[in-house]
Amino acid sequence: KEATENLKDRQACCDLAFKKLRDHRDYYHRSLAPYFKKREDRPRKEVQQDFDNLHLSAGQKITAEIKAAQEALRLAKQNAKALGVWISANQTSQFGDHPDDGYRDIDDRAWISDVGREIIENWMD
Structure with a gap:
């Protein structure tokens, strides 16, 4: 029972961290104009x-929080499985918790490499 509760808590922490990231993205668009308005005297x-530097710094903190939450969730799943707790499929992604069950992170790297670094760097500028 304790492993199941820990697993639920870790999943909730992970969900909250991702919500913070979504909110952070929305915050950028809502807050940029007022930020400019308060600083009209500057270029x-x-x-x-x-503003971008402040936003980036906050985003980095949220990203670190997500990574920590994901690692804690991974360890909670590992612990729960070791104790015989059945782990249901991750319904938010529609895939199970096993890497062979679906989407793989390596696919991201392959898609990114198809675009080319120069295009990405130009887009970032």
């Missing part, structure tokens, strides 16, 4: 850079 490009 627009400089203000944009300041």
Whole structure:
């Protein structure tokens, strides 16, 4: 029972971390105009850079939180399985918890490499 509760708690933490990331993305679009308005006396490009740096820094903290939550969830699943707890499929992704059950992270890397680094760097500028 304790392993099951721990698993639920770790999943809730993971879900919350991803919600923070979604909210963080929305915050950017909602907050940019007011940020500019408060700093009308400064060059627009400089203000944009300041805002982007603040947003990036906050995003990095959220990303670190997601990574920690995912690792804690992975360990909770491992512990639960070792104790004989059945782990149901991850319904949010429609795939089970085994790497061979569906989508793989390596697919991302393959798709990104198809685009080419120059295109990505130009898009980021």
